[in-house]
Amino acid sequence: MKKISLFLSLVFFALSAFAQGNLQFNRVFFVESSFTVATTNSFEKTDISFTVPAGKVWKLESAHGTFENTGSTNPSYIPAVQVMINKKLVHFYSSSSPTDVGGYLPMWLPEGTYTLTLSMSNSGNIGNRVYGGITGIEFNIIP
Secondary structure, three states: OHHHHHHHHHHHHHHHOOOOOEEEEEEEEEEEEEEEOOOOOOEEEEEEEEEEEEEEEEEEEEEEEEEEOOOOOOOOOOOEEEEEEOOEEEEEEEOOOOEOOOOOOOEEEEEEEEEEEEEEEOOOOOOOEEEEEEEEEEEEEEO
């Protein structure tokens, strides 16, 4: 019986020596962006850059995007808001059918720099305010 316990202990020790580290909760984060529609173009967007620090990993839990009709009203337009991370769609909102699409959440981001893109298509209304962002959890990587 001692030999089996010793063998299992050695196997466990050997396997743990090859582990890639543990994750330790650090904080909850929120990255947001917004813009005001400036033209009657069918598409407007804004990009912001954010960085996951060295020794950290982010788990994106949710994304949101919406608009506020603060401009002139044009009933022929059905605006749609998109939130993307490095060109991957993580949220889509349309006033005709609000929904989440993309299937990329939750998303793990290792250290590095990323681009959050907030866009609105079929805006048609100068002065509309567009809002969007992402939320998640930051972990420390413990060796």
